[in-house]
Amino acid sequence: MVRGLLCFGGILAAALIAFSYVSKEAGESGLLSLFRPLPEVNETYQRGFRSDAISRINAARLPLNVDGARVDDEIQAFLARFVEQHPNPGEIELESVFNTLQLKFPGAQYLAANLVTSGERESLISKLAGWTAAASPDFDTVNTTVFTQGRRMGALAVMARRIPAFSLEAANEKGGRFFNECPHCGEVHALEVEKESRTLILSCPYCDLPFDVLAADTKGQIRRAPDFFEGFRLLEDPSAASQLSDEERIVALWQRITDQCEYQLDQDHSIDGEREVWKHSRETWDDKAGDCEDTSILLADALISAGFDTRVAIGWNGNIGQHAWVVVKAGGIQYVLESTLQDEISLASLVPAVDAAAFYQPEQLFDRENLYFTRADEAAFRRDYFSPVLWERLSVQRDGKSPQLSFR
Numbered sequence: 001m002v003r004g005l006l007c008f009g010g011i012l013a014a015a016l017i018a019f020s021y022v023s024k025e026a027g028e029s030g031l032l033s034l035f036r037p038l039p040e041v042n043e044t045y046q047r048g049f050r051s052d053a054i055s056r057i058n059a060a061r062l063p064l065n066v067d068g069a070r071v072d073d074e075i076q077a078f079l080a081r082f083v084e085q086h087p088n089p090g091e092i093e094l095e096s097v098f099n100t101l102q103l104k105f106p107g108a109q110y111l112a113a114n115l116v117t118s119g120e121r122e123s124l125i126s127k128l129a130g131w132t133a134a135a136s137p138d139f140d141t142v143n144t145t146v147f148t149q150g151r152r153m154g155a156l157a158v159m160a161r162r163i164p165a166f167s168l169e170a171a172n173e174k175g176g177r178f179f180n181e182c183p184h185c186g187e188v189h190a191l192e193v194e195k196e197s198r199t200l201i202l203s204c205p206y207c208d209l210p211f212d213v214l215a216a217d218t219k220g221q222i223r224r225a226p227d228f229f230e231g232f233r234l235l236e237d238p239s240a241a242s243q244l245s246d247e248e249r250i251v252a253l254w255q256r257i258t259d260q261c262e263y264q265l266d267q268d269h270s271i272d273g274e275r276e277v278w279k280h281s282r283e284t285w286d287d288k289a290g291d292c293e294d295t296s297i298l299l300a301d302a303l304i305s306a307g308f309d310t311r312v313a314i315g316w317n318g319n320i321g322q323h324a325w326v327v328v329k330a331g332g333i334q335y336v337l338e339s340t341l342q343d344e345i346s347l348a349s350l351v352p353a354v355d356a357a358a359f360y361q362p363e364q365l366f367d368r369e370n371l372y373f374t375r376a377d378e379a380a381f382r383r384d385y386f387s388p389v390l391w392e393r394l395s396v397q398r399d400g401k402s403p404q405l406s407f408r
């Protein structure tokens with residue numbers, strides 16, 4: 001059975017913690033600077049300044065039990081370029097720093113920026129160390145860039161906490177919070193996938209559409225639904241098969257899988273006694289048992305190998321609840337196949353999708369290469385599982401190490 005639904009609020013809700021604008025008053029330190037030459041701000045100076053500023057900031061964090069902050073090299077490099085390219089760094093608008101940072105670093109879950117000016121180095125560092133954001137546990141990195149302007153110095157500082165981009169490798173390695181760009185609407189949002197996750201339908205908080213179907217395999221690895229297909233094939237007697245109609249061939253393959261596999265709830269074979277896991281098609285065949293998604297994947301894999309246009313549907317069945325089943329096309333008709341049937345299978349067991357619509361509500365579909373999502377009217381998509389208009393397709397690209405989802 002398919003369980004679990006997860007989506008998290010957008011990253012936008014985080015961010016924007018503290019603004020502190022250019023100090024206009026020329027205090028004591030400002031007057032002093034009239035008589036003191038400004039230092040040459042080269043790379044060595046920048047590094048020394050940053051190191052001192054971080055020491056002071058961390059000294060302020062320590063008594064509050066907040067972990068020390070460190071430099072984020074990428075944000076640091078961005079900041080240096082941003083200041084260097086600005087015609088008048090003393091007048092930098094913090095909002096433009098924010099907007100550019102958010103575009104360049106979509107994983108920046110928290111961001112704070114501060115622009116301080118003074119006539120001397122020590123005062124800049126004190127201002128940064130006294131900044132509210134400096135002591136906040138929301139941030140774990142701090143980056144600074146110093147500039148000189150006229151007889152004054154300034155420092156632009158950014159504190160941030162970044163989360164990594166979502167990938168199956170990262171989810172399996174560590175789990176946690178990730179950012180992701182929705183393949184449907186393009187918005188960047190945060191999501192959480194724990195290493196111990198069960199079946200997960202990942203949804204976008206902006207457009208509400210699911211964009212990924214993940215499940216743990218029997219070894220505890222999180223995989224994408226199409227990865228459970230293995231190209232499993234049941235050999236058919238070619239001379240006998242040629243005498244059969246498509247419907248009869250489907251029934252014969254379905255019967256062999258029903259004969260081979262018993263229905264078995266996940267709890268009986270899961271790795272820790274209660275975790276929902278999915279089996280690869282060969283695994284279900286060899287175990288001679290599986291629950292609804294296991295036998296659906298096996299049956300669909302065998303039907304695809306036999307040349308039939310087939311998909312696994314996960315969704316809701318009026319009698320059962322959360323469920324998985326198979327849909328196959330033959331002779332221009334779409335049939336719903338109940339892979340958990342233990343009875344004798346006959347042509348009468350083939351139920352056209354239009355007749356099953358009252359009981360079967362598909363929510364997501366998948367085959368060997370694709371995931372399908374719908375935002376159509378349910379009266380329509382319950383009756384047609386193959387329409388490219390009703391079902392948006394995301395294809396799983398396996399050219400890299402990690403399968404990527406994209407529109408094809």
Ligand SMILES: [Zn+2]
Pocket residue numbers: 182183184185186187204205206207208209
């Ligand atoms: Zn979206």
